[in-house]
Amino acid sequence: MPVSLVVVVKPKIAGSILAANGRWVHGLFFNWLQQEESALGNAFHEEDEKEKPFTISCLQPLTSERIDFKGSLPLLASHLYWFRITSMHPLLDRVLQESFFRNKTELTLQEIPFSVENVTFSPRQHPWGATITWQDLDTNAPVNTVRIEFASPTMLKMARRPGEKTGRILRLPLPSEVFGKLAARWNGFSGDPLDPELLTALKENLVITDYALHTVAIKEGKGKNSWEWPCFQGWCEYTLMPSDLALAAVLQKLARFSFYSGLGFKTPRGFGQSRAMGISLPRF
Template sequence: MPHSLVLNLLPQAPIPAQFLTGRHLHALFLTLVSSVDQELGNSLHQSGADKAFTLSPLQSSRQIKRVGLQDSTLQWEHKMAIPEGTTCWWRISLLDDTLFSKLTQLWLNLNPQHPWHLGSADLHITSILGTPQSTQPWANASSYAQLYEQASDSDRIITFSFATPTAFRQGQYDTALPTRESVFNSLLNRWNKYSGIELSHFSIESIFPSFFNIHTEIVADSRSKFIGLTGEISYRILGDVSPEVIKNINTLADFALYSGVGRKTPMGMGMMRRRLHISTPSKNYNYAL
């Protein structure tokens, strides 16, 4: 059962910018895991690239929206320290039932006064959101069976919002272009690995991009540079396609909230979610809600 948990945090001292990278947040997550299961923490640290969790960058209530970024785009780098006492949130998604169950004691026995360390700063986890909120679209939970059962078998428009830079592995190199193969095969691979539900007769041959407003961003740290896309893209399902195939495509689109796509999702990259649409009959435009 995938979970998308949002942790509300309160730093007790300024968090220097150099400790707000994906590597440091990844280390903080492993510390949380190790606090209830040291063996599991070690296992996650040593596991390969495809891990059963994703993380977001740390989001600050004082963040300044950069010119040109859409409302759905998150802050993935910090040029300055986050001041003491600034309310923050951090999304953790878990794709594996076993992983969530092993961390249950962490969520149930949360002590809001217990300090967790990010660099030189202590953080208090004040609350955890695990169900949909009107002001927090990244909190949610659903079983894999529910995702499949509730997916539409008639909706032919799929719109994704890429909230943090996203890139896909192509041979030995990365590509930031969100082709249907890159996006939907990434979703399908993660669905097949964790859901236990086979999407039979799945095909991407009927999926075509119909709108895109995307651009590239560079994420740099002391070790490397990562180039990925942010923005929005819509795909349409065209032609004579069976309801079963349409349902499979919509299932993966709904699953995107939890799984993300592409590279470095445990480091805050590849965060995406589906956006709903309404139609205006007079002009047949589609507007993202």
């Protein structure tokens, strides 16, 4: 059952951290997982080349203000901040629901202490929290047009061509790449693989009909060991042309799934946080 857990925290002292801080939240998550379910944590570490069945966001303000992920995030002791963890793995789902920071009142990120104010799956308490069954992801009426928000810097890697050491990174969310990668994660984790012929037809018949995107380069590392990740952020609208009922059902299912799966490269470290805009998720 896909889940999205939101953790709301308050800094105990004023300060600042990098806005692209997902790797520190990732470290916090793995330290906790090693204590709670070390075998699962070890298994995730050993699967370096495989798609991970979870995503982790960056820490960000509870307000809806836009973040400059290239800079620093000021932390005020009187303000609330949040991050989230999604899971598409049954054991991790259970452990998150039963014990993630349930009995702990504080945590530390980049040497700054925080008090834990709330841990919730409820979208009534936070719009990025939710739980759903795989079957319920497929219950909405089919739609011919979806709009997907890329809420954090997102990278799409194309498959390697002969002679290439690594795949090329796209700065535009092409329909075939977006829905191909969502389908790969759906097939890998849902236990109910998509019809390959429907998926091929979906990718061939989707076009971009509207968008508001910008590019952003996220720097990691320091000095000579630093590098930049070429990303995009914003939203993009995709439409089936011509319309088709069976393809529309797959389209809305994958668009809703993006909320849990994330999109693209490095989703366990804050990149690729995404969601369908205007398509409802169940509210509990």
